[in-house]
Amino acid sequence: xxxxxxxxxxxxxxxxxxxxxxxxxxxxxxxxxxxxxxxxxxxxxxxxxxxxxxxxxxxxxxxxxxxxxxxxxxxxxxxxxxxxxxxxxxxxxxxxxxxxxxxxxxxxxxxxxxxxxxxxxxxxxxxxxxxxxxxxxxxxxxxxxxxxxxxxxxxxxxxxxxxxxxxxxxxxxxxxxxxxxxxxxxxxxxxxxxxxxxxxxxxxxxxxxxxxxxxxxxxxxxxxxxxxxxxxxxxxxxxxxxxxxxxxxxxxxxxxxxxxxxxxx
Amino acid sequence: xxxxxxxxxxxxxxxxxxxxxxxxxxxxxxxxxxxxxxxxxxxxxxxxxxxxxxxxxxxxxxxxxxxxxxxxxxxxxxxxxxxxxxxxxxxxxxxxxxxxxxxxxxxxxxxxxxxxxxxxxxxxxxxxxxxxxxxxxxxxxxxxxxxxxxxxxxxxxxxxxxxxxxxxxxxxxxxxxxxxxxxxxxxxxxxxxxxxxxxxxxxxxxxxxxxxxxxxxxxxxxxxxxxxxxxxxxxxxxxxxxxxxxxxxxxxxxxxxxxxxxxxxxxxxxxx
Numbered sequence: 001x002x003x004x005x006x007x008x009x010x011x012x013x014x015x016x017x018x019x020x021x022x023x024x025x026x027x028x029x030x031x032x033x034x035x036x037x038x039x040x041x042x043x044x045x046x047x048x049x050x051x052x053x054x055x056x057x058x059x060x061x062x063x064x065x066x067x068x069x070x071x072x073x074x075x076x077x078x079x080x081x082x083x084x085x086x087x088x089x090x091x092x093x094x095x096x097x098x099x100x101x102x103x104x105x106x107x108x109x110x111x112x113x114x115x116x117x118x119x120x121x122x123x124x125x126x127x128x129x130x131x132x133x134x135x136x137x138x139x140x141x142x143x144x145x146x147x148x149x150x151x152x153x154x155x156x157x158x159x160x161x162x163x164x165x166x167x168x169x170x171x172x173x174x175x176x177x178x179x180x181x182x183x184x185x186x187x188x189x190x191x192x193x194x195x196x197x198x199x200x201x202x203x204x205x206x207x208x209x210x211x212x213x214x215x216x217x218x219x220x221x222x223x224x225x226x227x228x229x230x231x232x233x234x235x236x237x238x239x240x241x242x243x244x245x246x247x248x249x250x251x252x253x254x255x256x257x258x259x260x261x262x263x264x265x
Numbered sequence: 266x267x268x269x270x271x272x273x274x275x276x277x278x279x280x281x282x283x284x285x286x287x288x289x290x291x292x293x294x295x296x297x298x299x300x301x302x303x304x305x306x307x308x309x310x311x312x313x314x315x316x317x318x319x320x321x322x323x324x325x326x327x328x329x330x331x332x333x334x335x336x337x338x339x340x341x342x343x344x345x346x347x348x349x350x351x352x353x354x355x356x357x358x359x360x361x362x363x364x365x366x367x368x369x370x371x372x373x374x375x376x377x378x379x380x381x382x383x384x385x386x387x388x389x390x391x392x393x394x395x396x397x398x399x400x401x402x403x404x405x406x407x408x409x410x411x412x413x414x415x416x417x418x419x420x421x422x423x424x425x426x427x428x429x430x431x432x433x434x435x436x437x438x439x440x441x442x443x444x445x446x447x448x449x450x451x452x453x454x455x456x457x458x459x460x461x462x463x464x465x466x467x468x469x470x471x472x473x474x475x476x477x478x479x480x481x482x483x484x485x486x487x488x489x490x491x492x493x494x495x496x497x498x499x500x501x502x503x504x505x506x507x508x509x510x511x512x513x514x515x516x517x518x519x520x521x522x523x524x525x526x527x528x529x530x531x532x533x534x535x536x537x
Binding site for chain 2: 057058059078080082086087088091092093094097098100101102103104105106107109110111112113137139140153154157184
Protein backbone atom coordinates (compact mmCIF):
# COMPACT_ATOMS: atom_id res chain seq x y z
CA UNK A 1 0.00 0.00 0.00
CA UNK A 2 1.12 3.50 -0.75
CA UNK A 3 1.56 5.60 2.36
CA UNK A 4 -0.86 8.49 2.12
CA UNK A 5 -0.74 9.60 5.75
CA UNK A 6 -0.22 13.37 6.21
CA UNK A 7 -1.23 13.95 2.62
CA UNK A 8 -3.48 17.02 2.52
CA UNK A 9 -6.74 16.14 0.84
CA UNK A 10 -8.73 19.28 1.63
CA UNK A 11 -7.57 22.80 2.24
CA UNK A 12 -9.63 25.87 3.19
CA UNK A 13 -8.12 29.36 3.12
CA UNK A 14 -9.89 32.38 4.65
CA UNK A 15 -13.23 30.89 3.76
CA UNK A 16 -16.16 33.32 4.02
CA UNK A 17 -19.74 32.29 3.31
CA UNK A 18 -22.90 34.35 3.56
CA UNK A 19 -26.44 33.80 2.40
CA UNK A 20 -28.66 36.64 1.20
CA UNK A 21 -28.09 39.01 4.08
CA UNK A 22 -24.88 40.94 4.62
CA UNK A 23 -24.18 38.88 7.75
CA UNK A 24 -21.47 36.26 7.45
CA UNK A 25 -22.41 32.67 8.27
CA UNK A 26 -18.74 31.61 8.15
CA UNK A 27 -15.86 34.08 8.38
CA UNK A 28 -12.15 33.51 7.69
CA UNK A 29 -12.05 29.76 8.25
CA UNK A 30 -8.65 28.26 7.38
CA UNK A 31 -7.81 24.64 7.97
CA UNK A 32 -6.36 21.55 6.34
CA UNK A 33 -7.63 17.99 6.42
CA UNK A 34 -5.11 15.22 5.94
CA UNK A 35 -5.69 11.70 4.77
CA UNK A 36 -6.95 9.54 7.64
CA UNK A 37 -8.06 12.46 9.83
CA UNK A 38 -11.27 12.38 11.84
CA UNK A 39 -12.21 16.07 12.00
CA UNK A 40 -14.97 16.94 14.44
CA UNK A 41 -16.67 20.30 13.82
CA UNK A 42 -18.34 21.67 16.95
CA UNK A 43 -20.06 24.85 18.06
CA UNK A 44 -23.36 26.19 19.33
CA UNK A 45 -26.51 26.30 17.17
CA UNK A 46 -26.20 28.85 14.36
CA UNK A 47 -22.41 29.01 14.63
CA UNK A 48 -21.89 28.14 10.96
CA UNK A 49 -20.99 24.45 11.31
CA UNK A 50 -23.46 23.18 8.72
CA UNK A 51 -22.72 26.13 6.42
CA UNK A 52 -19.04 25.26 6.57
CA UNK A 53 -19.95 21.69 5.68
CA UNK A 54 -22.04 22.94 2.75
CA UNK A 55 -19.03 24.94 1.61
CA UNK A 56 -16.86 21.81 1.70
CA UNK A 57 -19.51 19.91 -0.24
CA UNK A 58 -19.90 22.65 -2.83
CA UNK A 59 -23.54 23.29 -1.92
CA UNK A 60 -22.84 26.97 -1.15
CA UNK A 61 -20.29 29.13 -2.90
CA UNK A 62 -17.89 31.10 -0.68
CA UNK A 63 -17.84 34.84 -1.41
CA UNK A 64 -14.24 35.03 -0.32
CA UNK A 65 -11.42 32.57 0.28
CA UNK A 66 -11.36 29.13 -1.26
CA UNK A 67 -11.69 25.41 -0.69
CA UNK A 68 -9.42 23.18 -2.66
CA UNK A 69 -8.76 19.49 -3.03
CA UNK A 70 -5.04 19.14 -3.77
CA UNK A 71 -5.72 15.62 -5.03
CA UNK A 72 -8.15 16.61 -7.79
CA UNK A 73 -9.98 13.31 -7.64
CA UNK A 74 -11.23 13.92 -4.13
CA UNK A 75 -13.81 16.45 -5.17
CA UNK A 76 -15.72 13.71 -6.92
CA UNK A 77 -15.33 11.18 -4.15
CA UNK A 78 -17.05 12.63 -1.15
CA UNK A 79 -19.53 10.42 0.66
CA UNK A 80 -22.18 12.58 2.26
CA UNK A 81 -24.45 11.60 5.11
CA UNK A 82 -27.04 14.38 5.50
CA UNK A 83 -29.25 15.07 8.48
CA UNK A 84 -32.01 12.45 8.50
CA UNK A 85 -34.64 15.16 8.71
CA UNK A 86 -33.98 15.97 5.03
CA UNK A 87 -35.20 12.52 3.93
CA UNK A 88 -38.87 11.49 3.78
CA UNK A 89 -39.14 8.76 6.39
CA UNK A 90 -42.01 7.01 4.56
CA UNK A 91 -40.23 6.87 1.19
CA UNK A 92 -40.90 3.51 -0.52
CA UNK A 93 -37.45 2.02 -1.11
CA UNK A 94 -35.53 -1.08 -0.12
CA UNK A 95 -32.18 -0.86 1.64
CA UNK A 96 -30.46 -2.08 -1.55
CA UNK A 97 -32.17 0.58 -3.67
CA UNK A 98 -30.99 3.31 -1.28
CA UNK A 99 -27.41 2.01 -1.14
CA UNK A 100 -27.21 1.64 -4.93
CA UNK A 101 -28.26 5.27 -5.34
CA UNK A 102 -24.78 6.12 -4.02
CA UNK A 103 -23.53 5.36 -7.54
CA UNK A 104 -25.64 8.13 -9.05
CA UNK A 105 -22.79 10.59 -9.49
CA UNK A 106 -20.45 7.99 -10.95
CA UNK A 107 -22.70 6.73 -13.72
CA UNK A 108 -23.60 8.26 -17.05
CA UNK A 109 -26.93 10.03 -17.36
CA UNK A 110 -28.77 7.14 -19.02
CA UNK A 111 -26.94 4.22 -17.42
CA UNK A 112 -28.12 1.41 -15.20
CA UNK A 113 -26.33 -0.41 -12.37
CA UNK A 114 -23.90 -3.11 -13.47
CA UNK A 115 -23.24 -6.47 -11.77
CA UNK A 116 -20.01 -4.93 -10.44
CA UNK A 117 -21.95 -2.04 -8.90
CA UNK A 118 -24.33 -4.47 -7.22
CA UNK A 119 -21.43 -6.54 -5.88
CA UNK A 120 -19.74 -3.47 -4.45
CA UNK A 121 -23.00 -2.36 -2.82
CA UNK A 122 -23.45 -5.86 -1.37
CA UNK A 123 -19.85 -5.82 -0.04
CA UNK A 124 -20.42 -2.50 1.72
CA UNK A 125 -23.78 -3.67 3.09
CA UNK A 126 -21.98 -6.73 4.41
CA UNK A 127 -19.10 -4.69 5.91
CA UNK A 128 -21.60 -2.59 7.86
CA UNK A 129 -23.46 -5.71 9.02
CA UNK A 130 -26.63 -4.85 7.16
CA UNK A 131 -27.08 -8.13 5.20
CA UNK A 132 -30.06 -9.22 7.27
CA UNK A 133 -31.96 -6.04 6.51
CA UNK A 134 -30.79 -5.54 2.92
CA UNK A 135 -34.20 -6.54 1.51
CA UNK A 136 -36.15 -4.67 4.16
CA UNK A 137 -37.88 -1.43 3.43
CA UNK A 138 -36.20 1.80 4.45
CA UNK A 139 -39.39 3.16 6.04
CA UNK A 140 -39.59 0.15 8.39
CA UNK A 141 -36.09 0.57 9.85
CA UNK A 142 -35.14 2.08 13.20
CA UNK A 143 -33.33 5.44 13.30
CA UNK A 144 -29.97 3.72 13.89
CA UNK A 145 -30.50 1.27 11.03
CA UNK A 146 -31.51 4.08 8.67
CA UNK A 147 -28.36 5.98 9.58
CA UNK A 148 -26.18 2.94 8.79
CA UNK A 149 -27.96 2.46 5.46
CA UNK A 150 -27.27 6.10 4.60
CA UNK A 151 -23.65 5.56 5.68
CA UNK A 152 -23.48 2.58 3.29
CA UNK A 153 -24.75 4.85 0.49
CA UNK A 154 -22.11 7.44 1.41
CA UNK A 155 -19.41 4.73 1.28
CA UNK A 156 -20.57 3.64 -2.17
CA UNK A 157 -20.17 7.23 -3.25
CA UNK A 158 -16.86 7.83 -1.47
CA UNK A 159 -14.90 4.78 -2.53
CA UNK A 160 -13.79 3.79 -5.94
CA UNK A 161 -11.14 1.47 -7.23
CA UNK A 162 -10.47 3.81 -10.15
CA UNK A 163 -7.52 5.01 -8.12
CA UNK A 164 -6.05 1.51 -8.16
CA UNK A 165 -6.56 1.22 -11.88
CA UNK A 166 -4.81 4.57 -12.28
CA UNK A 167 -1.82 2.92 -10.56
CA UNK A 168 -1.65 5.54 -7.80
CA UNK A 169 -1.88 2.77 -5.27
CA UNK A 170 -1.83 -0.98 -5.15
CA UNK A 171 -4.36 -1.79 -2.50
CA UNK A 172 -6.29 -4.11 -4.85
CA UNK A 173 -9.36 -3.48 -2.74
CA UNK A 174 -12.26 -2.90 -5.10
CA UNK A 175 -14.64 -1.98 -2.30
CA UNK A 176 -12.48 0.31 -0.21
CA UNK A 177 -9.64 1.98 -1.99
CA UNK A 178 -7.71 3.51 0.89
CA UNK A 179 -6.67 6.61 -0.98
CA UNK A 180 -10.05 7.76 -2.05
CA UNK A 181 -12.48 7.90 0.81
CA UNK A 182 -13.78 11.07 2.43
CA UNK A 183 -16.98 10.83 4.43
CA UNK A 184 -18.76 14.02 5.46
CA UNK A 185 -21.50 13.70 8.08
CA UNK A 186 -23.93 16.39 9.16
CA UNK A 187 -25.14 15.76 12.72
CA UNK A 188 -25.55 12.01 12.23
CA UNK A 189 -26.34 11.48 15.92
CA UNK A 190 -29.61 13.42 15.84
CA UNK A 191 -32.44 11.15 16.92
CA UNK A 192 -30.18 8.22 17.73
CA UNK A 193 -30.17 6.48 21.10
CA UNK A 194 -26.78 6.32 22.89
CA UNK A 195 -26.11 2.72 21.79
CA UNK A 196 -26.80 3.42 18.10
CA UNK A 197 -24.76 6.61 18.38
CA UNK A 198 -21.75 4.81 19.87
CA UNK A 199 -22.04 2.08 17.22
CA UNK A 200 -22.00 4.70 14.46
CA UNK A 201 -18.93 6.44 15.90
CA UNK A 202 -17.18 3.11 16.33
CA UNK A 203 -17.90 2.21 12.69
CA UNK A 204 -16.48 5.54 11.55
CA UNK A 205 -13.38 4.85 13.64
CA UNK A 206 -12.99 1.42 11.99
CA UNK A 207 -13.38 2.91 8.53
CA UNK A 208 -10.62 5.35 9.37
CA UNK A 209 -8.19 2.97 11.03
CA UNK A 210 -8.85 -0.17 8.97
CA UNK A 211 -9.70 1.31 5.59
CA UNK A 212 -7.76 4.55 5.70
CA UNK A 213 -10.79 6.75 5.13
CA UNK A 214 -11.03 10.37 6.19
CA UNK A 215 -13.99 11.60 8.23
CA UNK A 216 -15.39 15.11 8.68
CA UNK A 217 -18.32 15.28 11.05
CA UNK A 218 -20.51 18.01 12.51
CA UNK A 219 -21.94 16.87 15.83
CA UNK A 220 -23.58 18.08 19.00
CA UNK A 221 -22.78 14.77 20.72
CA UNK A 222 -19.34 16.09 21.60
CA UNK A 223 -18.49 13.64 24.38
CA UNK A 224 -18.74 10.41 22.39
CA UNK A 225 -17.49 11.95 19.13
CA UNK A 226 -14.36 13.34 20.82
CA UNK A 227 -13.39 9.82 21.80
CA UNK A 228 -12.70 9.03 18.13
CA UNK A 229 -11.80 12.44 16.68
CA UNK A 230 -8.20 13.27 15.82
CA UNK A 231 -8.78 16.95 15.09
CA UNK A 232 -11.33 19.52 16.26
CA UNK A 233 -12.62 22.66 14.61
CA UNK A 234 -14.65 24.91 16.91
CA UNK A 235 -16.88 27.41 15.10
CA UNK A 236 -18.67 30.55 16.19
CA UNK A 237 -19.03 32.16 12.76
CA UNK A 238 -15.27 32.61 12.99
CA UNK A 239 -13.03 29.67 13.63
CA UNK A 240 -12.26 29.73 17.35
CA UNK A 241 -10.04 26.67 17.33
CA UNK A 242 -8.52 24.26 14.87
CA UNK A 243 -6.01 21.66 15.90
CA UNK A 244 -5.49 18.25 17.44
CA UNK A 245 -7.98 16.80 19.88
CA UNK A 246 -5.32 16.74 22.58
CA UNK A 247 -4.69 20.48 22.23
CA UNK A 248 -8.40 21.21 22.11
CA UNK A 249 -9.01 19.37 25.37
CA UNK A 250 -6.53 21.73 27.06
CA UNK A 251 -8.48 24.84 26.02
CA UNK A 252 -11.22 26.62 27.96
CA UNK A 253 -13.45 26.25 24.92
CA UNK A 254 -13.63 22.48 25.26
CA UNK A 255 -14.34 22.70 28.97
CA UNK A 256 -17.17 25.10 28.28
CA UNK A 257 -18.75 22.91 25.62
CA UNK A 258 -18.40 19.60 27.41
CA UNK A 259 -19.23 21.15 30.78
CA UNK A 260 -22.43 22.69 29.36
CA UNK A 261 -23.56 19.27 28.11
CA UNK A 262 -22.84 17.66 31.44
CA UNK A 263 -24.64 20.49 33.17
CA UNK A 264 -27.73 19.85 31.05
CA UNK A 265 -27.65 16.18 31.80
CA UNK B 266 -59.07 -8.13 -21.55
CA UNK B 267 -60.19 -9.91 -24.74
CA UNK B 268 -63.73 -8.58 -24.10
CA UNK B 269 -62.27 -5.09 -23.84
CA UNK B 270 -60.35 -5.52 -27.10
CA UNK B 271 -63.45 -6.79 -28.94
CA UNK B 272 -65.47 -3.84 -27.57
CA UNK B 273 -62.72 -1.41 -28.65
CA UNK B 274 -62.52 -2.90 -32.18
CA UNK B 275 -66.27 -2.40 -32.62
CA UNK B 276 -66.04 1.28 -31.60
CA UNK B 277 -65.79 4.24 -33.99
CA UNK B 278 -62.22 5.24 -34.87
CA UNK B 279 -62.49 8.52 -32.96
CA UNK B 280 -63.18 6.58 -29.74
CA UNK B 281 -60.36 4.13 -30.53
CA UNK B 282 -58.01 7.08 -30.89
CA UNK B 283 -59.11 8.38 -27.49
CA UNK B 284 -58.61 5.00 -25.82
CA UNK B 285 -55.17 4.51 -27.38
CA UNK B 286 -54.02 7.96 -26.33
CA UNK B 287 -55.63 7.50 -22.93
CA UNK B 288 -53.64 4.33 -22.23
CA UNK B 289 -50.40 6.11 -23.19
CA UNK B 290 -51.40 9.03 -20.96
CA UNK B 291 -52.20 6.65 -18.09
CA UNK B 292 -48.67 5.15 -18.32
CA UNK B 293 -47.01 8.59 -18.42
CA UNK B 294 -49.07 10.09 -15.58
CA UNK B 295 -48.52 7.08 -13.33
CA UNK B 296 -44.73 7.22 -13.82
CA UNK B 297 -44.61 10.93 -13.08
CA UNK B 298 -47.19 10.61 -10.31
CA UNK B 299 -44.89 8.54 -8.08
CA UNK B 300 -42.20 11.21 -8.24
CA UNK B 301 -44.64 14.10 -7.78
CA UNK B 302 -46.33 12.49 -4.78
CA UNK B 303 -42.99 11.66 -3.16
CA UNK B 304 -41.66 15.17 -3.78
CA UNK B 305 -44.84 16.57 -2.18
CA UNK B 306 -45.90 18.09 -5.50
CA UNK B 307 -49.19 16.19 -5.74
CA UNK B 308 -51.18 19.26 -6.66
CA UNK B 309 -48.92 20.47 -9.48
CA UNK B 310 -50.97 18.46 -11.99
CA UNK B 311 -54.11 20.20 -10.79
CA UNK B 312 -52.50 23.64 -11.05
CA UNK B 313 -51.06 22.98 -14.51
CA UNK B 314 -54.34 21.59 -15.82
CA UNK B 315 -56.06 24.85 -14.81
CA UNK B 316 -53.34 26.75 -16.65
CA UNK B 317 -53.92 24.52 -19.68
CA UNK B 318 -57.65 25.27 -19.47
CA UNK B 319 -56.95 29.00 -19.43
CA UNK B 320 -54.54 28.68 -22.35
CA UNK B 321 -56.93 26.56 -24.42
CA UNK B 322 -59.78 29.01 -23.79
CA UNK B 323 -57.59 31.87 -24.98
CA UNK B 324 -56.64 29.78 -28.04
CA UNK B 325 -60.37 29.33 -28.79
CA UNK B 326 -60.94 33.09 -28.58
CA UNK B 327 -57.95 33.80 -30.83
CA UNK B 328 -58.80 30.97 -33.22
CA UNK B 329 -55.48 29.16 -32.61
CA UNK B 330 -54.83 25.42 -32.35
CA UNK B 331 -55.52 24.73 -28.64
CA UNK B 332 -52.79 22.10 -28.01
CA UNK B 333 -50.08 23.92 -29.92
CA UNK B 334 -50.83 27.10 -27.98
CA UNK B 335 -51.31 25.46 -24.56
CA UNK B 336 -48.14 23.30 -24.49
CA UNK B 337 -45.56 26.15 -24.34
CA UNK B 338 -47.74 28.17 -21.94
CA UNK B 339 -48.09 25.26 -19.51
CA UNK B 340 -44.39 24.35 -19.75
CA UNK B 341 -43.55 27.98 -18.92
CA UNK B 342 -45.88 27.93 -15.92
CA UNK B 343 -44.36 24.64 -14.75
CA UNK B 344 -40.94 26.36 -14.72
CA UNK B 345 -42.47 29.27 -12.84
CA UNK B 346 -44.09 27.02 -10.23
CA UNK B 347 -40.86 25.12 -9.61
CA UNK B 348 -38.93 28.37 -9.31
CA UNK B 349 -41.42 29.98 -6.92
CA UNK B 350 -41.68 26.92 -4.70
CA UNK B 351 -37.88 26.72 -4.37
CA UNK B 352 -36.71 30.30 -4.32
CA UNK B 353 -39.64 32.31 -3.02
CA UNK B 354 -40.78 32.54 0.58
CA UNK B 355 -44.22 31.61 -0.69
CA UNK B 356 -44.69 27.84 -0.48
CA UNK B 357 -45.27 25.58 -3.49
CA UNK B 358 -48.87 24.87 -2.47
CA UNK B 359 -49.69 28.58 -2.24
CA UNK B 360 -48.07 29.20 -5.63
CA UNK B 361 -50.14 26.40 -7.18
CA UNK B 362 -53.36 27.75 -5.61
CA UNK B 363 -52.65 31.27 -6.90
CA UNK B 364 -51.78 30.16 -10.41
CA UNK B 365 -54.62 27.67 -10.51
CA UNK B 366 -57.41 30.10 -9.60
CA UNK B 367 -55.99 32.87 -11.82
CA UNK B 368 -55.76 30.54 -14.81
CA UNK B 369 -59.28 29.21 -14.22
CA UNK B 370 -60.58 32.79 -14.03
CA UNK B 371 -58.78 33.64 -17.29
CA UNK B 372 -60.28 30.52 -18.88
CA UNK B 373 -63.85 31.27 -17.77
CA UNK B 374 -63.57 34.95 -18.73
CA UNK B 375 -62.20 33.99 -22.16
CA UNK B 376 -64.93 31.38 -22.62
CA UNK B 377 -67.59 34.02 -21.93
CA UNK B 378 -66.18 36.07 -24.81
CA UNK B 379 -67.01 33.25 -27.25
CA UNK B 380 -70.54 32.73 -25.99
CA UNK B 381 -70.13 31.09 -22.61
CA UNK B 382 -69.50 27.43 -21.83
CA UNK B 383 -69.98 25.74 -25.18
CA UNK B 384 -69.21 22.10 -26.11
CA UNK B 385 -65.47 22.74 -26.58
CA UNK B 386 -65.09 24.43 -23.22
CA UNK B 387 -67.21 21.75 -21.59
CA UNK B 388 -64.87 19.10 -23.04
CA UNK B 389 -61.85 20.87 -21.59
CA UNK B 390 -63.51 21.06 -18.17
CA UNK B 391 -64.75 17.47 -17.93
CA UNK B 392 -62.88 15.61 -20.65
CA UNK B 393 -64.06 13.62 -23.61
CA UNK B 394 -62.90 10.40 -25.23
CA UNK B 395 -64.02 11.71 -28.65
CA UNK B 396 -62.17 15.05 -28.42
CA UNK B 397 -58.95 13.71 -29.97
CA UNK B 398 -58.50 14.59 -33.62
CA UNK B 399 -56.05 12.84 -35.94
CA UNK B 400 -53.69 15.82 -35.85
CA UNK B 401 -53.85 15.76 -32.02
CA UNK B 402 -52.81 12.12 -32.19
CA UNK B 403 -49.81 12.86 -34.42
CA UNK B 404 -48.65 15.48 -31.90
CA UNK B 405 -49.47 13.61 -28.71
CA UNK B 406 -48.18 10.09 -29.39
CA UNK B 407 -44.53 11.12 -29.97
CA UNK B 408 -44.66 13.49 -26.97
CA UNK B 409 -46.07 10.84 -24.61
CA UNK B 410 -43.69 8.19 -25.93
CA UNK B 411 -40.79 10.58 -25.30
CA UNK B 412 -42.05 11.19 -21.74
CA UNK B 413 -42.17 7.44 -21.01
CA UNK B 414 -38.81 6.65 -22.64
CA UNK B 415 -37.08 9.55 -20.89
CA UNK B 416 -38.47 8.48 -17.52
CA UNK B 417 -37.26 4.90 -18.00
CA UNK B 418 -33.78 6.05 -19.11
CA UNK B 419 -33.47 8.50 -16.21
CA UNK B 420 -34.98 6.05 -13.68
CA UNK B 421 -31.92 5.82 -11.40
CA UNK B 422 -31.27 9.55 -11.44
CA UNK B 423 -34.91 10.39 -10.79
CA UNK B 424 -34.89 7.96 -7.85
CA UNK B 425 -31.76 9.57 -6.38
CA UNK B 426 -33.05 13.13 -6.81
CA UNK B 427 -36.47 12.22 -5.40
CA UNK B 428 -35.10 10.29 -2.43
CA UNK B 429 -32.45 12.77 -1.33
CA UNK B 430 -31.83 15.87 -3.40
CA UNK B 431 -28.98 17.09 -1.18
CA UNK B 432 -27.02 13.87 -1.59
CA UNK B 433 -27.63 13.81 -5.35
CA UNK B 434 -26.36 17.38 -5.59
CA UNK B 435 -23.19 16.56 -3.65
CA UNK B 436 -22.67 13.57 -5.96
CA UNK B 437 -22.52 15.93 -8.91
CA UNK B 438 -26.07 15.53 -10.22
CA UNK B 439 -27.56 18.78 -11.50
CA UNK B 440 -30.73 18.42 -9.47
CA UNK B 441 -32.31 21.64 -10.77
CA UNK B 442 -32.11 20.23 -14.29
CA UNK B 443 -33.90 17.04 -13.22
CA UNK B 444 -36.57 18.99 -11.37
CA UNK B 445 -37.12 21.01 -14.51
CA UNK B 446 -37.26 17.83 -16.63
CA UNK B 447 -39.94 16.46 -14.28
CA UNK B 448 -41.84 19.76 -14.50
CA UNK B 449 -41.68 19.78 -18.32
CA UNK B 450 -42.72 16.14 -18.63
CA UNK B 451 -45.61 16.78 -16.22
CA UNK B 452 -46.68 19.87 -18.14
CA UNK B 453 -46.70 17.97 -21.45
CA UNK B 454 -48.59 15.02 -19.99
CA UNK B 455 -51.15 17.22 -18.26
CA UNK B 456 -51.95 19.22 -21.41
CA UNK B 457 -52.47 16.05 -23.42
CA UNK B 458 -54.22 14.11 -20.65
CA UNK B 459 -56.74 16.83 -19.86
CA UNK B 460 -58.32 16.45 -23.30
CA UNK B 461 -59.58 13.06 -22.16
CA UNK B 462 -59.76 13.49 -18.38
CA UNK B 463 -60.77 17.13 -18.17
CA UNK B 464 -59.21 20.04 -16.30
CA UNK B 465 -60.91 19.13 -13.06
CA UNK B 466 -59.96 15.45 -13.02
CA UNK B 467 -56.51 15.03 -14.62
CA UNK B 468 -54.76 15.33 -11.26
CA UNK B 469 -56.68 12.22 -10.16
CA UNK B 470 -54.94 10.23 -12.90
CA UNK B 471 -51.57 11.51 -11.63
CA UNK B 472 -51.87 10.95 -7.89
CA UNK B 473 -54.30 8.02 -7.39
CA UNK B 474 -52.20 5.18 -8.90
CA UNK B 475 -49.10 6.26 -6.94
CA UNK B 476 -50.97 6.69 -3.67
CA UNK B 477 -52.82 3.36 -4.12
CA UNK B 478 -49.58 1.50 -4.85
CA UNK B 479 -47.85 3.05 -1.84
CA UNK B 480 -50.58 1.56 0.41
CA UNK B 481 -49.27 -1.93 -0.37
CA UNK B 482 -45.77 -1.77 -1.83
CA UNK B 483 -42.70 -0.47 -0.01
CA UNK B 484 -39.99 -0.60 -2.69
CA UNK B 485 -39.61 2.09 -5.35
CA UNK B 486 -39.52 -0.35 -8.25
CA UNK B 487 -42.63 -2.20 -7.02
CA UNK B 488 -44.48 1.10 -6.54
CA UNK B 489 -43.60 2.18 -10.09
CA UNK B 490 -44.69 -1.14 -11.66
CA UNK B 491 -47.88 -1.29 -9.59
CA UNK B 492 -48.66 2.35 -10.34
CA UNK B 493 -48.44 1.83 -14.12
CA UNK B 494 -50.55 -1.35 -13.91
CA UNK B 495 -53.22 0.28 -11.71
CA UNK B 496 -53.33 3.36 -13.91
CA UNK B 497 -53.81 1.43 -17.16
CA UNK B 498 -56.36 -1.00 -15.67
CA UNK B 499 -58.34 1.84 -14.08
CA UNK B 500 -58.32 3.70 -17.38
CA UNK B 501 -59.66 0.62 -19.18
CA UNK B 502 -62.18 -0.11 -16.40
CA UNK B 503 -63.31 3.51 -16.19
CA UNK B 504 -63.69 3.75 -19.98
CA UNK B 505 -65.80 0.56 -20.04
CA UNK B 506 -67.98 1.97 -17.25
CA UNK B 507 -68.30 5.19 -19.17
CA UNK B 508 -69.40 3.32 -22.33
CA UNK B 509 -71.80 1.03 -20.43
CA UNK B 510 -73.45 3.68 -18.26
CA UNK B 511 -72.89 6.70 -20.55
CA UNK B 512 -71.11 8.60 -17.77
CA UNK B 513 -68.33 11.14 -18.45
CA UNK B 514 -65.11 9.24 -19.10
CA UNK B 515 -62.85 11.34 -16.79
CA UNK B 516 -65.19 10.93 -13.84
CA UNK B 517 -65.57 7.19 -14.47
CA UNK B 518 -61.78 6.70 -14.54
CA UNK B 519 -61.27 8.67 -11.32
CA UNK B 520 -64.07 6.66 -9.66
CA UNK B 521 -62.34 3.43 -10.72
CA UNK B 522 -59.09 4.78 -9.22
CA UNK B 523 -60.87 5.79 -6.00
CA UNK B 524 -62.31 2.26 -5.74
CA UNK B 525 -58.86 0.69 -6.20
CA UNK B 526 -57.40 3.12 -3.64
CA UNK B 527 -60.01 1.99 -1.08
CA UNK B 528 -59.27 -1.70 -1.79
CA UNK B 529 -55.48 -1.18 -1.62
CA UNK B 530 -55.84 0.77 1.64
CA UNK B 531 -57.78 -2.11 3.21
CA UNK B 532 -55.24 -4.67 1.90
CA UNK B 533 -52.37 -2.49 3.13
CA UNK B 534 -53.84 -2.20 6.60
CA UNK B 535 -54.67 -5.90 6.93
CA UNK B 536 -51.30 -7.14 5.67
CA UNK B 537 -49.16 -4.78 7.79
